[in-house]
Amino acid sequence: MRQKLLIALLLIVAGLTLTLIGRQVLGPKPKEALITDSLQIVLTTPDASNVTATLNDKPFTISSVTTTKSLALGNYKLSLNKLGYTSFSVSFSLHENQPVTITVPLERTSIPTLNAIPPTTNPDGSTDNWTITNVSYFYSNTWAFAATTDNTDSIISYFVMHYNDATQSWETVLGPDSIFDPGSVAKLPSAVQNYLNDNNYVNAGD
Amino acid sequence: MNGQKRIAIAAVFILIVVIVGVVIAGHKPGVAISQRYIVPTTFDSSAAFGPNTLVTSNGQAIISYNYVTGQVQSLSQSNGPENLSAIISLSASSDHKYVLFHLQNVLASSTLGAKLTTAGLNPAEDHWWILNTNTHSLVPLPDPVTLAVISGDTVYGLVYDNNGIYMNTYNSDTAKRMNSISVPAATNFAVLHTGYLLQTAAGNIVLTKDGIVSTQIYKKANLVGVSPDQQSMFITVANNSLVSLLQVRLSDSTPTTIADSVVGVPVMNGDTVLYGTAGDQSSVKNNTDLHTYNMATGKTLVLNFAGNIAPKAGTDPAPISLVGNSTLIYSDTSAKYYLAGNNLHTLPSGL
Numbered sequence: 001m002r003q004k005l006l007i008a009l010l011l012i013v014a015g016l017t018l019t020l021i022g023r024q025v026l027g028p029k030p031k032e033a034l035i036t037d038s039l040q041i042v043l044t045t046p047d048a049s050n051v052t053a054t055l056n057d058k059p060f061t062i063s064s065v066t067t068t069k070s071l072a073l074g075n076y077k078l079s080l081n082k083l084g085y086t087s088f089s090v091s092f093s094l095h096e097n098q099p100v101t102i103t104v105p106l107e108r109t110s111i112p113t114l115n116a117i118p119p120t121t122n123p124d125g126s127t128d129n130w131t132i133t134n135v136s137y138f139y140s141n142t143w144a145f146a147a148t149t150d151n152t153d154s155i156i157s158y159f160v161m162h163y164n165d166a167t168q169s170w171e172t173v174l175g176p177d178s179i180f181d182p183g184s185v186a187k188l189p190s191a192v193q194n195y196l197n198d199n200n201y202v203n204a205g206d
Numbered sequence: 207m208n209g210q211k212r213i214a215i216a217a218v219f220i221l222i223v224v225i226v227g228v229v230i231a232g233h234k235p236g237v238a239i240s241q242r243y244i245v246p247t248t249f250d251s252s253a254a255f256g257p258n259t260l261v262t263s264n265g266q267a268i269i270s271y272n273y274v275t276g277q278v279q280s281l282s283q284s285n286g287p288e289n290l291s292a293i294i295s296l297s298a299s300s301d302h303k304y305v306l307f308h309l310q311n312v313l314a315s316s317t318l319g320a321k322l323t324t325a326g327l328n329p330a331e332d333h334w335w336i337l338n339t340n341t342h343s344l345v346p347l348p349d350p351v352t353l354a355v356i357s358g359d360t361v362y363g364l365v366y367d368n369n370g371i372y373m374n375t376y377n378s379d380t381a382k383r384m385n386s387i388s389v390p391a392a393t394n395f396a397v398l399h400t401g402y403l404l405q406t407a408a409g410n411i412v413l414t415k416d417g418i419v420s421t422q423i424y425k426k427a428n429l430v431g432v433s434p435d436q437q438s439m440f441i442t443v444a445n446n447s448l449v450s451l452l453q454v455r456l457s458d459s460t461p462t463t464i465a466d467s468v469v470g471v472p473v474m475n476g477d478t479v480l481y482g483t484a485g486d487q488s489s490v491k492n493n494t495d496l497h498t499y500n501m502a503t504g505k506t507l508v509l510n511f512a513g514n515i516a517p518k519a520g521t522d523p524a525p526i527s528l529v530g531n532s533t534l535i536y537s538d539t540s541a542k543y544y545l546a547g548n549n550l551h552t553l554p555s556g557l
Contacts, residue, residue, distance in 0.1 A: 044370050044388060092419045097459055101412060101420040105370075105388040138368040191368050 034072055038099040041067045041078070045106055046139045046189035050083035050165060082106055084142075084165035108140040112163045114170050117148055128152065130159070130176070138191045145195060148176070158201060160192060179203045236508040237498070237532045242515040242546040243553045249535050249543045251296035251307065252527045254475045260529040261298050261305055264557060265291040268305055268337050273533060276551030281305060281339045289316050294332065299356045304378045305337040306356040322346055336361060336378050345381035349374060357397040360384075364392060373402060373417060389417035396432045396439070403439055403456075405429040411441060413456065423459050427452075431474035433501055440479055442468055451481050453501065464499050464506070470524035477501045480528040494522040498532065509534070511546070 043051070043065040053060040055078055061067075062080070071094055079089040085106040094100055114137075117130040130148040133156075137144050146159045159175030174184055185193055185202050196202050248263045255261035258274040261281065267290060268282040282290075292311040298304065310332035312318045319329040325346055327333060334347040334354045347354060351363035351374070361376040371392070375385045391407035401415035403423070411427050412420035423439070430440035430451070438455050451464040451472055465483055472481035478501075482494040494517075496509040509532065517523045521538040528534050533547030545553070 042390065090418055095421070099422040101390060101422070103388065103390045103418055103420065105418060136368070140369055195368065 035096055036070045036072050037094050037096060039069050039071050039076070039094060040099065040101040041080075042101060042103045043082075043106065044104060045082065045085070046143060046191075051080065052082075053078065053080040078102060080104055080106075084109060108142070111141045112168075112170070113141065114144045114146060114161055114163075116170075117146060117159055117161070118170075118172060120172075120176060128176070130157070136195060138195065139189060143189060143192050144170070145192065145201075146175075150176075160188060160196075235505065236510040238548070239509050239511045239515070239532065239546050240548050241550040242511070242544050243550065245535065245543050245545045245553065246557065247541075247543055248291060248293065249545065250526060250537070251293040252529065252535055253296055253298050254527070254529045255298050255302055258530060258533075260527070260535075261302075262296065263290040263293050263307075265289075268296075268307070268339075269557075271557065273529070273545060273547070273550050276554050278554055278557060281342070282337050282344060283342050289313065289318055297356055299358070299378070303339055304356055304359075304361075305339060306334065306354055306361060307337070308332060308334050308354070318344065318346075334361075334363065336376075336381055338379060343379075345379075347376055347381050348383060353394065355395065355397055362395070362397050362402075364389070364395060366391075387417040389414065390420055394429045396429060398432065398436050400436075403429060403432060411439065411454075423456060424452075424454055424461070428471075430472045430479065434477050438501070440464075440472065440474065442472065451479070451499075465497065469494050469522070473525045473527050475528035475530075478528060478531065480525045480534055482523065482525055493517055493519055494524070496523055496525065496534070496536065498528070507532075509546075515546070 041062060045065065048062055048064050051062045053062045056076055073094050073096055075091065075093050077089065077091045079087070081087045086109055088104050088106060090102060092100055092102065114132065114135050117132060120128045122128060129151040131151060132146050132148050134147040135144050142163045144161045146161060148157050148159060149155065150157060157176035157178060160173045161170045162173050164171050173188070174180055180196060180202050182202050185196050246264070248265055252260050252262035255270050259270050259272045261268065261270050263269065267280045270279045270281055289312065290309065292309060294308040294310060296305065296307040312322060312329045314323065314329040321344065322329045322333060325348060327346060327348070334351050335344055337344050347361065347363055349363060349365045350367065351365055354361055354363040356378065359378050361378055363374045363376060365372045365374050370388050371390065372386045373389045374383050376383055389402070390404060390412065392404040393407060394405035396403040401413060404412050404414060404420065405428065406412055409426050410422050411424040411429055412422050414420040424441055427441040427443045430442060432439050438453050441452050441454060442449050443452060448466060449468040450466045451468045452461045453464055454461045464479070465481060467484040468481055469484050470482045472479050479499045480496065481499070482496050485493040485495055497506055498509065499506045511517060517538060521540060523536045523538050526535040526537055526543065530547060535543060535545055537543050
């Protein structure tokens with residue numbers, strides 16, 4: 001009888017020891033990992049100003065033309081609004097190992113046209129008025145390159161203009177100039193940069 | 207038989223089995239290539255065009271050439287000397303009704319130059335043209351297309367303009383634009399029944415139906431083409447300095463390696479891929495090997511050139527196009543172009 005009790009005791013001790021060793025070797029049972037994949041949202045507009053968005057009806061922050069976020073696998077609905085553009089909505093599914101990119105094709109509600117360049121003031125206090133001779137538009141007419149002549153001496157000067165949706169007016173970004181500084185051009189949206197470079201409106205330097 | 211004898215016999219038997227195994231494993235199944243002809247540089251842009259036939263340019267016209275019978279047929283009207291000598295790329299519709307090609311250096315005073323001027327296009331710029339092989343009519347695509355593909359009766363063109371990037375579709379007979387969708391920036395694409403495979407500017411392969419939602423199928427790869435059943439794609443991927451050719455199932459992105467140490471750009475014809483692999487640098491031969499992989503049979507065959515036409519060491523043959531099961535056009539470091547295969551007709555004079 002005593003022998004049986006001793007054997008049972010030994011078995012219990014052995015069992016407990018094995019359990020403890022097993023836990024130490026294997027570690028605690030891991031929590032089931034949440035499987036995610038990435039969502040990238042690319043705006044076709046030159047900037048992300050005045051954008052509001054929701055993902056599955058919850059607010060979703062978009063602060064630049066390219067936004068990347070890791071999300072759990074599943075079905076989603078993205079809705080997006082930008083001042084001056086039609087609203088956009090799309091449904092999509094996110095699967096494992098297949099990241100999704102949403103290219104948002106925003107369209108203008110109205111197409112602005114550049115009719116006039118604001119007068120500029122010279123260092124001596126005199127004012128130059130500009131007559132537009134030619135305009136090239138970019139990004140659904142929200143950016144423009146304008147060739148102009150000075151009303152006083154007919155010298156050709158160039159401007160890069162941007163349409164501000166909040167103020168609903170054209171603002172001068174570069175110019176007047178006969179050729180632009182490469183550093184200033186580098187800050188412009190890519191399509192405008194390409195146009196200026198392709199048409200030799202950028203100072204190539206020495 | 208004593209124990210030592212038995213052990214010796216067993217050892218010899220095992221050795222034989224091992225040797226046979228190594229020989230079988232090391233043997234590369236191949237196909238013999240017995241003929242090779244130097245062809246004009248215009249064959250740089252060529253494509254399969256039915257049984258034993260290829261389509262290319264002879265500098266004056268788009269022609270079909272039956273490389274077994276030697277028959278040459280003009281598919282377009284001759285447009286004057288050197289007018290079609292600067293074709294950048296060329297492809298044909300599967301029914302051979304249309305040939306799509308990308309042409310530069312058109313003379314403004316030529317027939318094609320006049321067509322461009324009439325269409326309001328600048329002859330000094332390069333343009334994509336569609337040839338109807340039945341009517342011999344040639345029409346230019348109206349937009350500044352960077353890359354075009356013909357699929358069925360439709361031409362698909364990737365266009366970059368001031369407002370964005372678009373995939374346009376064009377009528378093959380009139381070149382009139384039919385539809386346009388905004389797509390992510392891409393450097394290469396393939397057309398599927400259900401949408402497009404795009405190689406994005408970032409070098410990823412994505413699948414999109416509408417240009418809006420793009421699902422990444424493979425990261426950092428170059429698109430080679432799509433299988434005829436559209437269930438898989440072929441890509442090359444670089445791992446350090448080594449390039450591999452992969453077949454990737456589109457439904458779940460599962461890759462299968464076809465070859466490692468790939469050099470040059472693989473080309474496809476139907477269900478067969480032609481590719482080169484780096485030769486053994488320690489060998490005297492030290493040359494690129496050319497192979498075909500057939501996805502229907504799953505077989506890879508090395509192209510074994512006959513001794514008298516074997517590419518010289520260091521000339522590194524590069525695939526240009528596969529125009530038959532084992533009939534190919536390749537170039538080498540001497541900048542020559544070759545038509546190679548079996549049962550080839552002597553190259554006709556004037557081609």
